[in-house]
Structure formats: C-alpha cells, structure tokens
Amino acid sequence: MLTALETGVKGGRWFSLMDKVYAPANLAAAWKRVRGNRGAAGVDHQSVEAFELHAEKYLGELYRELREGTYRPSAVRRQWIPKPGTSQQRPLGIPTVRDRIVQSALRHVLEPLWEVKFADQGYGFRPGRSCKDALRRVDELLHAGFSWVVDADIQSYYDSIEHGRMLEEVAKEVADGKVLGLVEALLQQPVMENASRWTPDEGVRKGPPSVRCWRMCTCTRSTKRWRERAMHGSATPTTRSSSARPSKRPSKLLLGCAKR
Secondary structure (H helix, E strand, O other): OHHHHHHOOHHHOEOOOHHHHOOHHHHHHHHHHHHHHOOOOOOOOOOHHHHHHOHHHHHHHHHHHHHHOOOOOOOEEEEEEEOOOOOOEEEEEEOOHHHHHHHHHHHHHHHHHHHOOOOOOOOOOOOOOOHHHHHHHHHHHHHOOOOEEOOOOOOOOHHHOEHHHHHHHHHOOEOOHHHHHHHHHHHOOOEEEOOEEEOOOEOOOOOOHHHHHHHHHHHHHHHHHHHHHHHOOOOOOOOOOOOOOOOOOOOOOOOOEEOO
16 A cells, blocks of 8 residues: 555545455554544543553454444534634533544554645644744744745634535545445534434534545645736736734644735
C-alpha cells in the first residue's frame, strides 16, 4: 500500500481497504490513540478506564463486527461548551469509546490516500504539522518579501456540510463498498441530548476521518483557484488593518501569501 501511495493505483480508486481497517494491529493502534486522548464517556456511559479493563475482549468484538459487517455506531452524546472568545456556546458531539476507536482505525487507512494530494501550504489537522509550523512558514515568507495576506473564514462550516457531497468526494478515491458504508454510517450517527434523539441530514462533527479529508480537499481546491487567479491578475488580495487585534489562537491553515 505504501508503494501504491507513491505510484498511484489502477483506475485511480482504492479497492479492498476494509481488511486494513479491522486488522488487529490497526485496531490496537487506534485504541492506543483513543486511550491517550482520554475524553468523556458517550451515551453508553462507558469511560476509557472501563474499556481498558477488558480492552482485549472489546477489541475482539469490534474486529468481528467490522469483518462480518454487523458493526453499527451508537448515537453521539451532545454537550454544550463555551465558545472561546465569545459569550456563546457551541455543541460538542461525544461518541462512545468503541466508536472513537473505529473512527481512528478508519482514519489510519483513509488519511494517507488524501494526504499525498493536499497542498503544501495546508497545516490544519494534518499529521506531523501544527499551527507553529504555519507560523514559521509565514515568517519565512515575510523575510522573503511577501507582504500580502489573505485571511478567510467560512461561517458555520461544519454545520452546513452536505452528507451527499462528502460521500461523493470520498467515493472519488475509494471503491470499497464496505468502507463507503462505514463512512456513511459514521456521518449519519444519531444525536442524543437529554431525552431527545434525532439524525441530522446535514452538518458534521469534527471527528470523523471523512470530515478531515473533506476539509482539506475544500481548502486545497480553494487555495489552488485563488493562486491561479492571482497568477493571471484577476484576484485582488486584501490586507488586514494595522490596527486589527492579532488572534490569540493562530489559525492552523496557511492559505497563501503574495508579493506586492
């Protein structure tokens, strides 16, 4: 698979990926990631500590369910948390521990397929990259004479993502029907808040691996179009006012810089 990532696959789409998702070694690595992140319990009230007491047994159950196609994700527990820098609150979706393990296992398989295609200037939520790397790159560009900066944000981005379009994007790279079915099941997880339960038809949480891939695909396409327009003189960069207050939380995505 590593060789294929470099040379590409026949037809440009990946088949037979599901066995990589439920491979015992991959599930063990996913559990290690979830255990390290800790986090709260989901709707089943099972904590990371409780899962750890019988981890081998639970991982075996996940292996069999994924292999036999009987795995069904549980509902996501909704909790409201303060939104940094404002008086507002934002919803946080908390999956069960076992669902977080499946998401991580799927991420290990899907993420490399898109990672090789992402733009070099993307730093958000990518392996081995962080906001500090983006800031170092900005410093390099400033010293090289680049002075125009485009600062953009998409309002309610996660709340407005269409499930159908995201699945279409994943299907451009993945032909394994079982993996596509798993991605769809994770996107359509019901939401539980107190005694209410519903299934949203649009909008996503930040966690599922398909969301990460979709976000970076969107950013890569957008910056590519902007750079192409800038090269032909049809894009007008905008600058932030010198009196604008700097953000306390630097963005993890470097969109691009251009010389005057």
